[in-house]
Amino acid sequence: MSEEVMNSAPVQEAPEAKDEQTPIIFLDDIKVTFRTRTGSLLHPNLVHAVRGLTLKLMPGETIGIVGESGCGKSTTANVMCGLQKPTSGRVFFKGKDVTNRTAADRRVIGRVISVVFQDPATALNARMTVQDQLMDPMIVHKVGDEAYRRNRVNELIEMVGLPASVLEALPGQMSGGQRQRVAIARALSLKPDAIIADEPTSALDVSVRAQILNLLMDLKKELGLAMVFISHDIQTVRYISDRIVVMNGGLAVEEGTAEQVFNNPKDEYTRLLLGAAPSLLHPDLGKGGAA
Numbered sequence: 001m002s003e004e005v006m007n008s009a010p011v012q013e014a015p016e017a018k019d020e021q022t023p024i025i026f027l028d029d030i031k032v033t034f035r036t037r038t039g040s041l042l043h044p045n046l047v048h049a050v051r052g053l054t055l056k057l058m059p060g061e062t063i064g065i066v067g068e069s070g071c072g073k074s075t076t077a078n079v080m081c082g083l084q085k086p087t088s089g090r091v092f093f094k095g096k097d098v099t100n101r102t103a104a105d106r107r108v109i110g111r112v113i114s115v116v117f118q119d120p121a122t123a124l125n126a127r128m129t130v131q132d133q134l135m136d137p138m139i140v141h142k143v144g145d146e147a148y149r150r151n152r153v154n155e156l157i158e159m160v161g162l163p164a165s166v167l168e169a170l171p172g173q174m175s176g177g178q179r180q181r182v183a184i185a186r187a188l189s190l191k192p193d194a195i196i197a198d199e200p201t202s203a204l205d206v207s208v209r210a211q212i213l214n215l216l217m218d219l220k221k222e223l224g225l226a227m228v229f230i231s232h233d234i235q236t237v238r239y240i241s242d243r244i245v246v247m248n249g250g251l252a253v254e255e256g257t258a259e260q261v262f263n264n265p266k267d268e269y270t271r272l273l274l275g276a277a278p279s280l281l282h283p284d285l286g287k288g289g290a291a
């Protein structure tokens with residue numbers, strides 16, 4: 001998670017009421033336009049990264065966002081985790097309008113979601129031990145006392161299938177799969193309602209991708225988490241998602257259950273994606289084991 005979100009505050013404030021009908025995240029007609037450096041003040045060159053996206057993430061569900069490079073997936077993820085303010089449209093977290101990302105909004109965002117990024121090597125601090133990386137969000141957000149945090153760290157490391165012996169290790173002493181497990185443990189440390197996983201397996205060796213996907217699915221089920229899973233690989237998205245949103249040119253061109261999108265795609269672009277998609281997953285998909 002970004003410093004902006006991580007530093008945003010104590011998480012022990014009263015949580016919003018749990019309501020099965022209230023979306024965890026509601027993006028209402030989001031548009032994000034960037035000015036590129038090549039234009040002038042009078043004639044700016046604009047990139048319309050997201051051009052009017054409406055999306056609801058309900059408690060416990062997994063939405064997969066899929067599309068080619070440049071279609072606006074990461075910009076959407078950044079809006080969802082408060083890193084990017086939309087040019088227009090509104091963002092609601094559990095019914096609260098957090099579009100303006102005030103300090104109070106960021107506290108809500110920090111409590112509700114965590115992000116797992118593509119490359120655990122850059123997401124983790126190379127100079128901190130695993131133990132310190134897992135402690136850090138709880139210290140920043142002033143959660144619990146020392147004993148609670150130590151206990152939580154042990155719980156987290158067990159949840160992600162790593163031995164306690166890795167707690168003293170630095171990220172550079174671990175494999176890519178182990179590092180991503182640590183990044184997932186870190187994302188879970190504040191007990192979020194939802195995780196945004198932005199291409200969480202793309203930087204990993206093909207042999208460990210399935211293990212990390214299965215871990216995410218198991219944790220999601222066990223902890224009742226909602227998830228937004230972002231990938232350019234439609235087969236991976238199918239494997240993990242309840243609902244799929246296909247993006248093209250900053251727009252959601254198709255949305256439906258995995259079954260609807262695969263068996264009865266309505267949009268031409270979805271058909272092209274399906275036709276052109278060799279799976280990036282390893283044939284071991286579905287098998288367990290620590291990466």
Ligand SMILES: Nc1ncnc2c1ncn2[C@@H]1O[C@H](COP(=O)(O)OP(=O)(O)OP(=O)(O)O)[C@@H](O)[C@H]1O
Pocket residue numbers: 034035036047048049067068069070071072073074075076232
């Ligand atoms: N900060 C920025 N300034 C200018 N243009 C940007 C910026 N961030 C993204 N873009 C542009 O917005 C469009 C959408 O980018 P985005 O990263 O959201 O796509 P993506 O689907 O996540 O692609 P990828 O899979 O390659 O990350 C692209 O044309 C990109 O070049």
